[in-house]
Amino acid sequence: xxxxxxxxxxxxxxxxxxxxxxxxxxxxxxxxxxxxxxxxxxxxxxxxxxxxxxxxxxxxxxxxxxxxxxxxxxxxxxxxxxxxxxxxxxxxxxxxxxxxxxxxxxxxxxxxxxxxxxxxxxxxxxxxxxxxxxxxxxxxxxxxxxxxxxxxxxxxxxxxxxxxxxxxxxxxxxxxxxxxxxxxxxxxxxxxxxxxxxxxxxxxxxxxxxxxxxxxxxxxxxxxxxxxxxxxxxxxxxxx
Numbered sequence: 001x002x003x004x005x006x007x008x009x010x011x012x013x014x015x016x017x018x019x020x021x022x023x024x025x026x027x028x029x030x031x032x033x034x035x036x037x038x039x040x041x042x043x044x045x046x047x048x049x050x051x052x053x054x055x056x057x058x059x060x061x062x063x064x065x066x067x068x069x070x071x072x073x074x075x076x077x078x079x080x081x082x083x084x085x086x087x088x089x090x091x092x093x094x095x096x097x098x099x100x101x102x103x104x105x106x107x108x109x110x111x112x113x114x115x116x117x118x119x120x121x122x123x124x125x126x127x128x129x130x131x132x133x134x135x136x137x138x139x140x141x142x143x144x145x146x147x148x149x150x151x152x153x154x155x156x157x158x159x160x161x162x163x164x165x166x167x168x169x170x171x172x173x174x175x176x177x178x179x180x181x182x183x184x185x186x187x188x189x190x191x192x193x194x195x196x197x198x199x200x201x202x203x204x205x206x207x208x209x210x211x212x213x214x215x216x217x218x219x220x221x222x223x224x225x226x227x228x229x230x231x232x233x234x235x236x237x238x239x240x
């Protein structure tokens with residue numbers, strides 16, 4: 001690469017999608033650091049954006065780039081809150097990819113943990129809960145993630161998943177959120193199950209959901225909309 005650059009190849013040349021050599025280097029995982037360092041030595045501009053608005057930090061976060069390289073780029077002045085044309089940030093990319101070290105680095109860089117990412121106001125924390133990435137949820141909570149952001153509550157999302165499919169990770173996230181102060185009786189501002197419902201209000205309790213329902217009730221869930229079968233299941237479980 002050094003030979004090519006010394007021979008006149010442009011360090012800031014763009015491909016057909018508007019991606020620079022730095023963007024492409026960021027897709028090379030563990031080898032990204034060496035390539036990016038070489039390009040920077042030859043004058044590559046780290047602030048270059050693709051046509052869709054993504055910067056090099058977006059690529060590093062999406063393609064498992066080394067956190068130390070992201071730190072190097074951050075120190076060169078890259079904005080950790082940079083948004084692409086869809087409003088997505090490097091923090092969202094790292095969260096979706098489950099790159100906990102990158103999530104922590106970006107949080108250390110001062111990213112807006114509770115900054116809405118999409119037009120519907122959801123945050124990176126909500127996405128971490130939806131994807132059941134427990135470690136990312138823990139890191140975001142450490143940096144002040146809002147448990148009940150504008151009705152798109154990470155707590156509600158995790159609770160609905162635990163209720164619907166018995167996911168162990170979703171249940172673990174629920175316990176973590178409740179330990180951090182999530183209100184088990186909070187009403188979801190806009191959920192597909194109905195307006196203004198708590199988790200247990202959303203419908204009948206099945207045998208597969210009984211343990212989690214009792215867990216919520218033990219942590220202060222006050223009441224819920226039930227049918228006769230739901231009540232019999234809960235009573236049966238409580239007596240076992």
